[in-house]
Amino acid sequence: MSSIHEDLVRSLDSKQAAYVNLELPDPTNGEYLLGAFHLVPGGDLNILQAAAEIAAESSTGTNFKVNTETKFSKTMNALVYQLDLERNLVWVAYPWRLFDRGGNVQNILTYIVGNILGMKEISALKLLDVWFPPAMLEQYDGPGFTVDDMRKYLDVYDRPILGTIVKPKMGLTSAEYAEVCYDFWVGGGDFVKNDEPQANQDFCPYDKMVMHVKEAMDKAVKETGKKKVHSFNVSAADFDTMIERCEMIVNAGFEPGSYAFLIDGITAGWMAVQTIRRRYPNVFLHFHRAAHGAFTRPENPIGFSVLVLSKFARLAGASGIHTGTAGVGKMKGTPEEDVVAAHGIQYLSSSGHFFEQTWTKIMETDKDAIDLVHEDSAHHVILEDDSWRGMKKCCPIVSGGLNPVRLKPFIDVMGNVDFITTMGSGVHAHPEGTNAGAKALVQACDAYLKDVDIAEYAKDHKELAQAIEFFQKT
Numbered sequence: 001m002s003s004i005h006e007d008l009v010r011s012l013d014s015k016q017a018a019y020v021n022l023e024l025p026d027p028t029n030g031e032y033l034l035g036a037f038h039l040v041p042g043g044d045l046n047i048l049q050a051a052a053e054i055a056a057e058s059s060t061g062t063n064f065k066v067n068t069e070t071k072f073s074k075t076m077n078a079l080v081y082q083l084d085l086e087r088n089l090v091w092v093a094y095p096w097r098l099f100d101r102g103g104n105v106q107n108i109l110t111y112i113v114g115n116i117l118g119m120k121e122i123s124a125l126k127l128l129d130v131w132f133p134p135a136m137l138e139q140y141d142g143p144g145f146t147v148d149d150m151r152k153y154l155d156v157y158d159r160p161i162l163g164t165i166v167k168p169k170m171g172l173t174s175a176e177y178a179e180v181c182y183d184f185w186v187g188g189g190d191f192v193k194n195d196e197p198q199a200n201q202d203f204c205p206y207d208k209m210v211m212h213v214k215e216a217m218d219k220a221v222k223e224t225g226k227k228k229v230h231s232f233n234v235s236a237a238d239f240d241t242m243i244e245r246c247e248m249i250v251n252a253g254f255e256p257g258s259y260a261f262l263i264d265g266i267t268a269g270w271m272a273v274q275t276i277r278r279r280y281p282n283v284f285l286h287f288h289r290a291a292h293g294a295f296t297r298p299e300n301p302i303g304f305s306v307l308v309l310s311k312f313a314r315l316a317g318a319s320g321i322h323t324g325t326a327g328v329g330k331m332k333g334t335p336e337e338d339v340v341a342a343h344g345i346q347y348l349s350s351s352g353h354f355f356e357q358t359w360t361k362i363m364e365t366d367k368d369a370i371d372l373v374h375e376d377s378a379h380h381v382i383l384e385d386d387s388w389r390g391m392k393k394c395c396p397i398v399s400g401g402l403n404p405v406r407l408k409p410f411i412d413v414m415g416n417v418d419f420i421t422t423m424g425s426g427v428h429a430h431p432e433g434t435n436a437g438a439k440a441l442v443q444a445c446d447a448y449l450k451d452v453d454i455a456e457y458a459k460d461h462k463e464l465a466q467a468i469e470f471f472q473k474t
């Protein structure tokens, strides 16, 4: 241990010392969930003292050593096990026996990004990356219905699933709403989502919206001969209403695979996410992350990263989560944030900001399973049979502010096409309207797949030419 670290350890009081072990033999021995935090002390404490207070408050402790602790309770203490003083980074190991049994994600978050974000002892505290041991992954659902299942339903492979959000965000009647869906679908789009606040507004009653969407989808499928998908926001005031909305959709005659359930995962909550995952394992669970910016924006010193949010969404069973456009669209974001998050949830094994996460529940002893694991051409680890052994993939959903002109620039940053893109203004602001907007999106995707520059391709694809003219000038 370096002398600086020895000095810091000597500065700990007896309570703090019980939450630090800079010589923890093997943090990856399977007992611990690991977290890497950026931490700047906020008061008189040095970084190790502050980190110890964080470890205490986010596991078994409080601000004073209590007389009621026991020999066993001390074994549940989180432990600060690594420091990087240059970058103000601290690593904490959480005995995952601390967490509620039965695969409860909100319980973990209550510990590791709960009270500690409010403590006086920090002026900056951000959970940048998290690592789950294989034995822990066994306890969590992971996704049920994946984007691969959606691809099979749509018969769409080797390209992004092309989607939109109906705009205006709110204010259309249910019939007007469904008409926009129809225009997009017959323009060649695959996937339409409710916008994240769409619910049971008096001017667009939920039951009528569902019914009109079904009619529009049937018409579009008949005319195009292609399957279509609609993602319904089922977030609601309470679980009964949420389930009622799900059942309304299930009983409206939609083909299995043609609908997804959208949950505003942060404002509706993790229990809503996991309830839907468990009640409807064969429905694509679409995690919209409205309000995530309060925690994840790169300039926010207190919160957690897009990668952390996305990893927990996969653990909870989201089939897809919005992971951002890496700054190509309208939202704040960078490739280091958004693309790392996207790769962190769509592969079986990937490098995060600080941890290599392998999403297999394969135990070392499960030798026959190991040879099912191999690498694809991009050296991403994939599991031959994406069965119980591996936690299924979670699909990046890429949206905010994209348009046909920005599709290729985003793909170039993303490095693959295995995502769903949902463009709102990028379709409905097209000078010739939604149907032309959809055609422009399809044409931009075709140009990409044919490796033709969109300006070239636009020469004999008018909707794309109009989109370039319109979106490039803005």
Ligand SMILES: O=C(COP(=O)(O)O)[C@H](O)[C@H](O)COP(=O)(O)O
Pocket: 165, 167, 195, 196, 289, 290, 322, 323, 324, 325, 330, 331, 397, 398, 399, 400, 401, 402, 422, 423, 424, 425, 426
């Ligand atoms: O309605 C939209 C996008 O509409 P538009 O395409 O008109 O911007 C989504 O709610 C944002 O994608 C959320 O952002 P993110 O996807 O980053 O979570």
Ligand SMILES: [Mg+2]
Pocket: 165, 195, 196
């Ligand atoms: Mg939206």
